[in-house]
Amino acid sequence: MELNEALAKLAELQRKLYAYQAASSSLYLDGTTVAPKDTAEGRGVALGILAGERHKLFSAPEVGELLDFLWARKDELEHPVRRQVEELRRSYAQLTRIPADEYMEYAMLTNEASDVWHRAKEKSDFELFRPVLEKLVAFNIKFAGYYDSTKAPYDALLNEYERGVDMKYLDGFFATLRERIVPLIHAIGEKEQIDDSFLWRPYPVEAQRKFSDYLMEVLGLDRAHCTIGETEHPYTLEFNNKDVRITTNYDEGNVSFSMFSVIHEGGHAKYELGISDDLQYTCLAGGVSMGVHESQSRFYENLIGRSLPFIQAIFPKMREFFPEQLGGVTAEQFYRAVNKAQPSLIRTEADELTYCLHVMVRYEIEKQLIGGTLAVKDVPATWNRLYKEYLGVDVPDDKRGCLQDSHWSGGSFGYFPSYALGSAYGAQMLRNMEQDIDVWGPVSKGDLSQVSNWLREKVHQYGGLMEPADVVKNACGDFDPTVFADYLEKKYSELYGL
């Protein structure tokens, strides 16, 4: 085989993988937005077959041979191509280590589990979910060995979501956070509570939709390349760097849920839209890791979106959308309301300060589940004990407890820490951004272009060209969780006059 021929095959392989991904994404998007209610079965058949075809395509021996051939000549490859081969070799090795029958069995299990979880959550019935969760945990322990048998199983899983991260790293990270956050929460508990009652008024969905359009404009999201839809759970879905979709969910009785979900998903979308054209239709075309992705979404949502300058910039316009609801409210009151810190039960509704504690509960449980020191049947009791210990709240039922998240039913163990890591990466990026440019002057005028440009240049454009840790390091130096802790301490001390 000639090198040029091999490179052409490499490009073709990646374009095919892109096409299968686009097909599955399109069916998923349809299923969660406009598809008629009782149509899941036929879509499931198509999705299953496409996943099988993709698996067959990518796990073929010729692919292994092609990648080996190219790797043997890696010194002749340009950097992006070399990186593609490196990434594809890693995925190929992982995929081919999982026996095909186990792969298919697992795909069917997660499909079923999602259904069972939905029903179990609705009925708040953990026992219904328990048998599938047991199977999912067993599969993940086994798969961890396929991923990397030299690592502890949970370390191998963590590495899948954020390469280079392990329990030792996270134990230190979370210990630092707990040490700094818990005293803050206690101190805030002694203070007068912030009034956020005006967030909980009737906000008509039609006006909220227009407000979303406005927010997307402020975020600088080009509607010719990014639309917004409505789904039960908000998400971002990328086809390529010219075609990204975000979704939200409107709560007629609260204005901030959708507002910050739009800004959050908008941050994910900015990342995908900012990835370099050169990487399109290759395996490097998406965001590099869950942690880095969350750093972008939470950057826009919290560091910018929940800042006083940003709220001041958008509040006059916001009052035009909701003149009755916000008539007597000032920008500063609104800023304080959306930053009210209060230990609570639901992760996705948690404030910026207590959020990481929700993640820590899940981290502790996953560590023990995958480590084999916690039986699935004991998850609810452990969950409830940890919520009491970390957040001081009593969990009334499993629906608002260990059944609240979809991740485990989707087979994701080791994903949750990415949320906390992303928040910490973001705080560090902000520190460096502030050293490089005037962040708050333009933001207080509603101009996010400088912020966006900095993030595009330092983070977005690279896609998967670098390792996640290197992307972070490139943007803001060595990872240091105290920067995030300092940020929280400063913000909440000011808010609550500590």
Added chain:
Amino acid sequence: MELNEALAKLAELQRKLYAYQAASSSLYLDGTTVAPKDTAEGRGVALGILAGERHKLFSAPEVGELLDFLWARKDELEHPVRRQVEELRRSYAQLTRIPADEYMEYAMLTNEASDVWHRAKEKSDFELFRPVLEKLVAFNIKFAGYYDSTKAPYDALLNEYERGVDMKYLDGFFATLRERIVPLIHAIGEKEQIDDSFLWRPYPVEAQRKFSDYLMEVLGLDRAHCTIGETEHPYTLEFNNKDVRITTNYDEGNVSFSMFSVIHEGGHAKYELGISDDLQYTCLAGGVSMGVHESQSRFYENLIGRSLPFIQAIFPKMREFFPEQLGGVTAEQFYRAVNKAQPSLIRTEADELTYCLHVMVRYEIEKQLIGGTLAVKDVPATWNRLYKEYLGVDVPDDKRGCLQDSHWSGGSFGYFPSYALGSAYGAQMLRNMEQDIDVWGPVSKGDLSQVSNWLREKVHQYGGLMEPADVVKNACGDFDPTVFADYLEKKYSELYGL
């Protein structure tokens, strides 16, 4: 190979073809409904690759061997399976007779042509479209030889859209129609024109949307399996018999365009939703031909939708949606307005009577183009001459002339006659339905269930199990175009007091 093994492979092949079709449909649906404006390129890449993968899958030599193996043992196969093998052998032979490079070149050409046609139509500039149209015609003449070299090229193309139909058949059919329709049109021209001015008032889109929902309810379309969307050109898209989508386009200045497009597409949807479960995920799962499909859409649109009993049934409710616009209008006036016969320029806006003349113009041109007796450069002049001759109207520009339809740019030559055939099949089905059941009693009460049941039993359920001509024959005996002519003559004589 064992027979059981071969049957399993046959089922697997068809499920894969279904999955590729579902993927492409989903991307197409997305692209025409909710996708951001500037995202066609990335979707095109995915669609092209998926088409290529589907082609590779289906044209593989093993598929030919499998089908030959099964055909050799056809006497042992159950009827539906035997029919699947027969159909797949036909498609396989056709696909493999087209050289792969020509197939790909043609796919790229139609992709480009659609774009060029859009621009040419916008500018009313035939010269812009001419070079691609020349290529499209040349390709179709060549492909006709691959389809069936024993037939005249246009016969081979016609056979693709409506198996068993050829020029001899259509010449007779259209001659009968012309002979009967043209005198009717002349007679109507001498009469006082029907007042349809109230159709052309401002009808707010939001109210039209609600009216569409109501129409779907009357049609008996289960919204859990069929939704309605909005696109530039209305269409029906089926994933399977549990998942069908229709679209419409609202014109703020006219109520009947969207009304009858919803009923028309609803007729297509009824067909797809009525196909037997046993045929799902096989090549027999869709409607059997374009002609039979149009027989269903035009049955609901014209024979039912434009009938007096139907209008009388829905009109009270319709006036609730449009109290100001239809306040002083009676059901009978509305019935007369939506049946106003008037030679015009645009096929898709034509009334039931003159519609077939629009089709005949296209048929004559296609016959000569593919037959090699008409040069592409002479299409506009021929078009304009035939419109004058058949319909008595002067074509002011190519935008409202030979550039109005998308079919040729999509590579479809031989499709148009299906519309007229469908209308004629429908009239014959109505005749037989009236012999079997009380059609108009229930319809006048807004109850279409008996009509739907008859069509499901006689037509829908069979999907592709029978040849198109046999489906028609099974439902209403030997094809006889005078039934359609009689129907038109009776309806329009009454309407205009001839």
